Amino acid sequence: MTTPPQGPPPAPEWAPEREVTAEAAAGLIAGRFPGLAGAPVEPLAIGWDNTVFLVGGEWVFRFPRRRIAVPGVEREIAVLSAIAPRLPLPIPVPRFAAGPSEEFPWPFWGARMIPGRELAEAGPGDEDRTVLAAQVGAFLRALHDPALAAEAGSGLPHDPMERSDPAVRAARTLPRLDSLVRLGVWERDPAVMGFLAEAGDRHPPAGDPVIVHGDLHVRHVLLDPAGRAAGVIDWGDVCLADPAVDLAIAYAGFAGAARAALLDGYGPVPPDREAAARVLALNLSATLAEWAASTGRATLLAEALAGIGRALAG
Template sequence: MTSDDPGSAPGGPGGVPGRPRAPEWEAEHEVLEAEAAELVGTRFPDLRGAPVRSLATGWDNTVHLVGERWVFRFPRRAVALPGVEREIAVLPVLAPRLPLALPVPDRVGRPSGAYPWPFWGAELIAGEELAEAELDGAARVRAATGIGAFLRALHDPDLARELAGRPGCVLPVDPMRRADPRVRAPMARERLARLAERGGWTPDPAVERLLAEGEQAGPPPGPAVVCHGDLHLRHLLVGPDGEATGVIDWGDLCLADPAVDLSLAYAGFDGRARTALLAAYGRPLGPERELAARVLAVFLCAVLADYAGSTGRARLLAASLTGLRRAVAR
């Protein structure tokens, strides 16, 4: 979800007048299975002839599983390319320092006459997206505890200082202002209005109150830390028992306020599970950070619901609408 400004899509402000605005997730270049097999086999001869099957599709990448072991990500849009380069440079540094698995780009394909953009492959991480998992209460507590401990390690100020001193690991600072509720609240309201027009959302006074409060608030104080940058319901992987197994899709990796990642505490969890996440995180949030995290949770769930409703993903739609309700739950 690299470009989440609705005006950045063709046909929006700056687009082609008179034409319908194309969805932000529309691919500029989609690599299907046959092309993926050719690109991977040419670049990595030991994988030539290995079976290839489609694994997932997101806004920015088409993902294929090669040889039942290697997950290859192929960019769909040019706007994602800086994030791809950050993943290639930084994920190998982060992975050994964090308690959950990260996709490590062990196999990197560079632009060529056959494909104009970089792509990369990492070993498959077991688990399914939190949005797709049907977890009972105990399993959800287990997942929340795992991601809370993970975020505590990721947000360690020492990690930010270490990356700052390594060549190639300089990160942008909250480039999309996701920690600023004054920016995210009106964007969330626009997405929710779009959902309501299609009949996918009934306006909720509690959500409206939260967004109105966010529009009057500034970003939380405090130093920026290393953040995943786009930590929503699709990017936490869990096992059947709820154990958190990995965190994927790091194209929005940046320095930002911890609220940017802690939005998952409000979109993905409530009740005992949220309490367990924040306890494992172990650092106080404060009212400004909590507000920023809740507003961002509403925005991300609204975007996911818009995407899911437009692309026929019923389970993701249901999870996203549930996330909207969780974001305002106390």
Template structure:
């Protein structure tokens, strides 16, 4: 089963029942600057039990276990049914508000499951930010799944059909009016190429990545290009290897972690076509997508694929997530391949 977050399961730590922030250093390293994913509010299991039980009496006393931690959210599973998502950093709060407002609308129109905020918690003295719970979506992150070739074909085709529906201009007109337009400039290959080089440089210095001439050439092309023209569509905004859920046979079951929901060029979501799939599976995805992907859009998608995989690899290597690191490095290679 998978949570509504973007990072792998982690272990709870510290004194139960105490909300705490992380400041001043990297946890467990004895000092140094805090990493960019360090929590400002760390909701532990007992904290989650108290917050959920206090606002949702029918869940009072239900078992709570930590399901996942990520850059922006901690997720606890309550009663083996409800995945509650607690922001870890203030920067995530606008995305939380967009999820609460927009995901119920999108869920009615899209062919894969989304985490729908059915239970919305209010800020309080115990926890200053809104939080929300959705029914757990079955499946495993693509980054963690060990799929056969046929399974990857099924996952790719399912994702392609999902993106076709998500990028429907009618959906943008109906549900996208209040969404920001590519606020992180993910469709701009010049911006993303520079960011990718910086992340890859970190990995090289730590011995986790050997420079690849094909990646260098792609980023050089991206640095000379502008963002693809065209109307903005509703976009997940951060669709990478951790956000597509699949079943044991590879069938796509859901798409999670919509904190970067926005309007953007289709290239932003199509980056997963290049980071997550290659060969016949990628062909199946683009066929199911059924919308034109011109050279400029493909370049932007490939550059973003490299950037996202480099960020994931940096995070995975820094936090000891070996499977995510392997998947991210494989994604780098796929992003420049056929």
């Protein structure tokens, strides 16, 4: 006879260790940056690692929700202002940066708002993503320039999440897919399961590391009202790694002519890098889908499930 587990179920991995309300954020911001005292503070977005507020209709402030996010916040403060001038799309540039204090034990920062809607929220059809894809390809080509890594990458860690390792990512994707099946939002696809099984024998791509966004998916590309790229946000995983880490978006976010436009804008992608990017596309899409299904985000769930389908498409 199996004894049922005692006590409450474990908290989901995205559960916050510290939540900042709009009222608390207003006090912390006013205390560290008096020029913003009295400015209205509105909730803007919530992710796994950060809570985001719009301040005075102009500034976006990010507060960590979990201790694991703190090194990423520190990297954002250190590196984004150095790489922003070299990139063809806007990225956040910290204008206000606060270190730990008695009132809040972790660093936080604010940057001028980049207007736009998340790709996942806007949800354009695959046929409407071609121009956007070409912009993303050109952006990644600039970001992955070895010269930029030489100039600004010296303090960055090397792929701390092992996202360029297809064997590691395949193993971490299987439990996500199991969860999607239990949640009733996905049925096992033999092609996906077979691809992940084969990925268990793959090695990371060969080549020198470059600066990568580190977590580039459909929530982190912003669109303007015309459906063009408006900016790239949420750089908490910025690091040095193989370009496959960012190229996952080519396979999770785009298909057909749009993907071809992205790769034309980016440049050649060797087979080992493509395979690693497809594995990570499955991993990120499954992770987003699990979170969306568990937290009632229907639009994101639809986009993330579509990403699983795109990941192995030709």
